[in-house]
Amino acid sequence: MKLYSKLVFLACSLAVIACNQPNTTKNEKTDPAEQRRLDSLDAVKKAEEEAKKKPRTAEDIKLSKxxxxxxxxxxxxxxxxxxxxVFQLDKIKERLAFVENFQRAPASYVVLQNHKNKNQEAPLVKKYRRNEYTRISDTLGNERYQSAPLYVPGETERPTVYGRDGFLAKLRSSDTLDMVKVEGVSFEGTWEAPKRYVKALGDSVDxxxxxxxxxxxxxxxxxxxxxxxxxxxxxxxxxxxxxxxxxxxxxxxxxxxxxxxxxxxxxxxxxxxxxxxxxxxxxxxxxxxxxxxxxxxxxxxxxxxxxxxxxxxxxxxxxxxxxxxxxxxxxxxxxxxxxxxxxxxx
Incomplete structure (x- = not known):
């Protein structure tokens, strides 16, 4: 019985000591590079939240000559x-406020590219029409020729719309070897696009x-x-x-x-x-x-x-x-x- 009591006491003592020790296993798993990445993501999230609170307006833009x-x-x-x-200064200030707003939070930018279909002709969208130039375009009027296909995330059988060559977007994720997720700057919404149509500009560009x-x-x-x-x-x-x-x-x-x-x-x-x-x-x-x-x-x-x-x-x-x-x-x-x-x- 005395031996049992001593074993119980020893076990409890070890448990107390273990609880008072730093979690070395967790620290070992989070290396400095990974921690910097997590801190960076947290900073981006906070900046995005701040940008959404007080968006710039045309009235905030100071335009001098x-x-x-x-x-x-x-x-x-x-x-x-x-x-x-005239020079439409009010409209120009509105667009400049837009430029200010989308750059307030750090982002990795991309541009859609398919000049002269150099990255392959885009697949047919779900709904299309043929315009006066006999070219196929989506419901927004964006032509298939020289454009990039944009897919609803998770629905990669056929694209929904086309993104024009030269359109700007933010890179949100690279989910597969072939597709990336982008959030439009020049267009609305978040879409998936084949990587061959997307040129990365990086997060240092302004x-x-x-x-x-x-x-x-x-x-x-x-x-x-x-x-x-x-x-x-x-x-x-x-x-x-x-x-x-x-x-x-x-x-x-x-x-x-x-x-x-x-x-x-x-x-x-x-x-x-x-x-x-x-x-x-x-x-x-x-x-x-x-x-x-x-x-x-x-x-x-x-x-x-x-x-x-x-x-x-x-x-x-x-x-x-x-x-x-x-x-x-x-x-x-x-x-x-x-x-x-x-x-x-x-």
């Missing part, structure tokens, strides 16, 4: 024929340079972020956007896009052929075959033309945004690839 490019400059409001045109294209007033403005809700106008110029004229010319599509590619000379074909008709200087591509570029030269070996009477008049390009050539060069140098946005408004 400090031109870096001062040729062919237009005023805020200016005459056009028997009417007047979007402090924005090119605004107005398809209604036929003008272009560049703005740069200099502080929290502080933006400065770098240029204000006439432009000419895409027109609706099947089967070749298409409107410049509204939306938020990432600058993806640069060409000092963007050669183009004569409609309906594969014959090079000419080139456009200092071209910055943002979606599909749409570039911000200088005045077209209808001669592959011709000299650059600085200005055209047609700038700032009516839509007349194939989808691109024409500028004075020196302004196109300014945009070419100023708006870095995968680090600047083109926002097309109406």
């Amino acid at each position: 400090e031109l870096s490019y001062d040729k062919h400059t237009l005023e805020d409001s200016y005459s056009y024929k028997d009417t007047s045109r 979007f402090h340079h924005v090119v605004f294209v107005d398809v209604t007033n036929q003008n272009i403005m560049t703005v740069e972020r200099t502080g929290d809700c502080d933006w400065v106008i770098r240029s204000m110029n006439p432009a000419t956007t895409g027109r609706h004229k099947p089967p070749y010319a298409q409107e410049t599509p509204t939306g938020v896009y990432v600058v993806q590619e640069k060409k000092t000379k963007m050669y183009y074909y004569k409609d309906g052929t594969t014959n090079i008709e000419g080139y456009a200087p200092y071209a910055s591509r943002f979606t599909n075959g749409a570039y911000v570029h200088g005045v077209p030269v209808n001669n592959p070996k011709g000299s650059i033309i600085e200005y055209s009477w047609s700038l700032g008049t009516t839509p007349r390009s194939h989808m691109c945004v024409r500028n004075a050539s020196s302004h196109a060069k300014f945009v070419f140098d100023w708006a870095k690839k995968f680090n600047a946005l083109v926002i097309v408004i109406d």
Whole structure:
């Protein structure tokens, strides 16, 4: 009996000692790298929650004029024929508030890419139609050609909508070897997309340079972020956007896009052929075959033309945004690839 009592006492003593010891097993499992990852995720979550509480509005945006490019400059409001045109500053401030808001929380960004179907033609969506250009598009009007398929999470048999080439999103997870989950910035909702259509930009990128294209007033403005809700106008110029004229010319599509590619000379074909008709200087591509570029030269070996009477008049390009050539060069140098946005408004 005495031996039993001693054993019980010893067991209880060991239990007390064990309870007072640090949980070394748990600490061993959580290594420093894993702990940093967990801390980072926690910081992102807290930042996202804070951003949702007090979203920026157009009234918070301070927009001043400090031109870096001062040729062919237009005023805020200016005459056009028997009417007047404007830079839609209220709408621009709304979009800048949107840019401020989506960047308030740390994120890993991606851009959807499928220029000329280089990553494979997207599968047919569940519901589609054929437009005036004889191309298939989804119910939102996004064409299958040059787009990425977007699937409802967990339903990967057929996509629901298309995401345009150049659309910006946030990477949410990489669930399988072939698919990733993305949350739209340029589009709404959370979707799954095949990895081959998604280019990772990382979590260190910021979007402090924005090119605004107005398809209604036929003008272009560049703005740069200099502080929290502080933006400065770098240029204000006439432009000419895409027109609706099947089967070749298409409107410049509204939306938020990432600058993806640069060409000092963007050669183009004569409609309906594969014959090079000419080139456009200092071209910055943002979606599909749409570039911000200088005045077209209808001669592959011709000299650059600085200005055209047609700038700032009516839509007349194939989808691109024409500028004075020196302004196109300014945009070419100023708006870095995968680090600047083109926002097309109406």
